[in-house]
Amino acid sequence: MDGVNHTSEDSELISETIEKLPVSVSREGKGKRLWKKVKYQLVEYNSLPAYLRDNEFILGHYRSEWPLKQVLLSVFTIHNETLNVWTHLIGFFLFLSLTIYTAMKVPKVVDLHSLQLPEVLKADLHKLQECLPSLPNMPDLHKLSGELKSTLPSIDLLPSFSRWHVMDLLYNCLPERFSHSNQTDACVLRSMKEDVANMIAPLMLRPITRWPFFAFLGGAMFCLLASSTCHLLSCHSELLTYIMLRLDYAGIAALISTSFYPPVYYSFMCNPFFCNLYLGFITLLGVATILVSLLPVFQNPEFRTVRASLFLGMGLSGVAPILHKLILFWHQPEALHTTGYEVLMGIFYGIGALIYATRIPERWMPGKFDIAGHSHQLFHVLVVAGAYTHYQAGLVYLKWRDLEGCRGT
Template sequence: MTSYTYLDSLSHAPRCPSVNEEHQTTSTTEILAETAKNVERRVEHTLTVLWDDLPSWQQDNHYITSGYRPATSSFRRSFASLGYIHNESVNIYSHLIGAVAFTFSGYLLYTIIKPRYGSAETADVLAFSCFFAGAALCLGMSGTYHTISNHSPTVAKFGNKLDYLGIVFLITGSIIPGIYYGLYCHPHLFELYTTITGVLGGFCAVVVMLERFRTPAWRPYRAGIFVALALCGAVIPILHGVQIYGFHEMRERAGLTWLLLQGFLYILGASLYAARWPERTSPGSYDIWGSSHQIFHLLVLAAAASHLYGLTIGFDYHHNGLGSKMLSGDLSTLKLHLFLVICQVDSTMRP
């Protein structure tokens, strides 16, 4: 039998590293960490710049201090920024993906719902087409503008005009189907409010293309024009419908609850954007994720999804028999599916 002594136990015990070895390990870790930081700084310096490094035409929100793309004077280089993270990434992808999602949703509604409802008319297709066209154009123009906004002053100005024009398309395209289903039994009122909306929408489309429209002095007029379009085209017809049918019936005729939610989301997003919250509370903390502009973009998606769901309620009400409170199982399932798909796109883009 082999004897096992205390000295033997010491020889087999785990060896503690010496002070020099610990120092060497710590130094190696620090070197690696510092090297990684240096590489990160070089990459960041190469691809993005700080607020102070921007030319005046790119400076807009001084609470966002980093993550800016330098001016490129090249469409190829501007579109190449889709391949890395910067402070416009969420703005770009949220609306580009949203444009694709709403385009696909429009195609899905047309190919699946219309054949199942013999009472569906060309007017229904046109009403929904107004919404989907407005949403796709708005989101597509927005995503494109944010992609090329670092090209040059001339391109940025023109892109910004298209961004505003997209807002006009979205508002106008959303109002028309809402009026159609809300005042379905009053074609003369539909014609009246649609004409008003078309005239105001055309006026807004012309005004937003004016150079002076982008200036700070026109900030109150910008807000006033969009508010007037929404007020005359949406709020007044809805109130008129409530006066005729009552609030409860308008919830079924036009999905009023969801239209109100849409309005709340738009107002909330615009308010946060105007107040530049939350980045104003901690400049530099929301440069890449969570800025007010990004939140606004996501709320626009949620508001458009809410409006679409409300329109499907109005469609279902009128094509399952006026006054019917029973929803078709197929349509209800599809509505829920579309709503969840669009909201999923929204949630996956949240920082």
């Protein structure tokens, strides 16, 4: 009896253990998942390691020393760096689109000297250009257009952007009565403008290089992408934070340096001495700033003033060529137009830097702007706005030099 009872008791004990086993395993699995979830929870400022403490007015929603996989996935989650990442990531794709658009819609111009025109035809074209203000008295445009097309089979391949330049000028030359004419006259006028644009475009254009403009676009894209990557990955480890911050500094220096390439080159392209002087100076200053940012010794607190002075000096170095441009081309509306854009760009950058330095508005209400609306996010938006304003100025420079070349300089 004792043996049988003991066996029965053992069986009951084994059954109870088997019944409880899945529950135990299940609880263990839930515990691991819970621990993983807690481990990657957002933390408060006071829980951060020293190298991640930057803004004491942002109190919570920090990522701290997460694995790289979790860091990359956090681009789609909400934390206090989410908008810092996306404001410049969207800006990067904006400038990538603008670069593709510019390459397709603002192509290289045609060099008239490379076209083998008969001397008689050149004389006719120059006469046509001279009588442009009196279009109603011009010769048979369709006949002359036919002669051009037979002589220059590639005339229809002129960039549409270039023809747009000429057609834009024609609007100021045509009689005012055409603006109030009927639909038939409007169609005839449109056809006449197209013919005249095709004929005059080679004379109006100059082979202006595009590399300074694309250098600026490249610098802007590098800066925006480096900044976005820095804000996304810096929470991984101290080493990665060190690398990302230097990449971010290099991006800022690249944006500032290349921003001066279009205004300096297109303003002084006909004055090689000043063009090379200004371009060389800003390039050397940019390289020096990047090197300073890469050296570990200059990351010490005592060199903070040196770093800030270099970035400030880079920005202020643009005042000299802009003033010089205004002195040389005070009579050119394009000089005032581009300067207006450049002043607006400076205002955007200046306000952004002021907001970033003063940490407004989070310093007024700590913890209220942790997710959205803090100073760094506002700074990012203003940087994109300033760079886009400079892009618009670059288009004005291209149009000006395409049409004018070095005439009047």
